[in-house]
Amino acid sequence: MTVHPSLQPYADAWTHSIEAISELVGPLVEGEWNRATPCPGWSVRDIVSHIIGVECEQLGDPRPIHTLPRDLYHVKTEHQRYMEMQVDVRRHHTGPEMTADLEYTIIRRARQLRNENRQPETKVRAPLGAETTLELALRMRAFDVWVHEQDLRTVLHAPGNLDSPGAHVARDNFLAVLPKVVAKDAGAPPNSAIVFDIHGPVEFMRTVRVDAEGRGTIDGTPSLGPLATIVMDWETYFRLATGRVRAAAVADRIKAEGDQELVAAILREFAVTP
Known part of the structure; x- marks a missing residue:
């Protein structure tokens, strides 16, 4: 079999x-x-x-x-x-x-x-x-x-x-729901782009784009004029995404540029596991 x-x-x-x-x-x-x-x-x-x-x-x-x-x-x-x-x-x-x-x-x-x-x-x-x-x-x-x-x-x-096969499955799971987190849960405005730059054992850069109807999509192409850019290490990313820590507790491990109110809203809605 x-x-x-x-x-x-x-x-x-x-x-x-x-x-x-x-x-x-x-x-x-x-x-x-x-x-x-x-x-x-x-x-x-x-x-x-x-x-x-x-x-x-x-x-x-x-x-x-x-x-x-x-x-x-x-x-x-x-x-x-x-x-x-x-x-x-x-x-x-x-x-x-x-x-x-x-x-x-x-x-x-x-x-x-x-x-x-x-x-x-x-x-x-x-x-x-x-x-x-x-x-x-x-x-x-x-x-x-x-x-x-x-x-x-x-x-x-x-x-x-942190870079095992399971880590890559986790990354893909998190990225699949990231457009919803940004566009729907955090309320990113139409026609905007938010870049996530993640470094460490699992490294990636993704852009979430919100269209004119407020729908979010994700791709690997950098945005030339993002509304916000969020940079953090992989361990911080998955601990936030699983609700193991809150953004305030790891603020020193997160670098954010651009619209700070939107960044705060995204980080507040970042946990996606039950």
């Missing part, structure tokens, strides 16, 4: 990141599993639980029958409640139980991906009873696992993989 060529990059990125996570958490002592992470309300254990739970659902496993406590301050939406179920059910698991569960889940999912012969447009299970395409599901798993790998690296003081 052969994995479809459009799916293979996502399978490779997922494999790279989830194996890195396994290596990160394998040596942890019990207390380290309780360290707080950049995800509100989630510890190291909770992030690993989330990853295990979502991968199990991708395997077709039934969701756990579990009642959430009423005092989880960070759970406010139906989507958060859905995700929290797989997390809370493992909150009392020990470190060895967590690593064994993670390793077994990786083995099962890796086998599933190796034998994957469905077409990219095949409909598969998505959160809250929805459906999505297999290609989008794999892309989002590669993205999610890489972002959480970086969450764990932050709290465990183990930087790395």
Whole structure:
């Protein structure tokens, strides 16, 4: 059986990141599993639980029958409640139980991906009873696992993989929604252009152009007269885009020229993950 060529990059990125996570958490002592992470309300254990739970659902496993406590301050939406179920059910698991569960889940999912012969447009299970395409599901798993790998690296003081295959999947995901952030969410004026100049392990320059009807598009051609130019490093970019930090906390790592009110509006709307 052969994995479809459009799916293979996502399978490779997922494999790279989830194996890195396994290596990160394998040596942890019990207390380290309780360290707080950049995800509100989630510890190291909770992030690993989330990853295990979502991968199990991708395997077709039934969701756990579990009642959430009423005092989880960070759970406010139906989507958060859905995700929290797989997390809370493992909150009392020990470190060895967590690593064994993670390793077994990786083995099962890796086998599933190796034998994957469905077409990219095949409909598969998505959160809250929805459906999505297999290609989008794999892309989002590669993205999610890489972002959480970086969450764990932050709290465990183990930087790395900022330019891994998962990082490039994340870049593409962020760029796909950047026109909406600029044109709709931040309200950039019609017939304007905003340049993003990102340096570091993942380097790129993109221009978001807003047409006369207020619709945004993105391309790699520099604008000769942009309304604003925003310069930052890749790590700052993805931490802003995932809501892990706010612009005020990393102001020294952002350089902006042009319309400062528009820049502030863009940075205020920059987080695009739930």
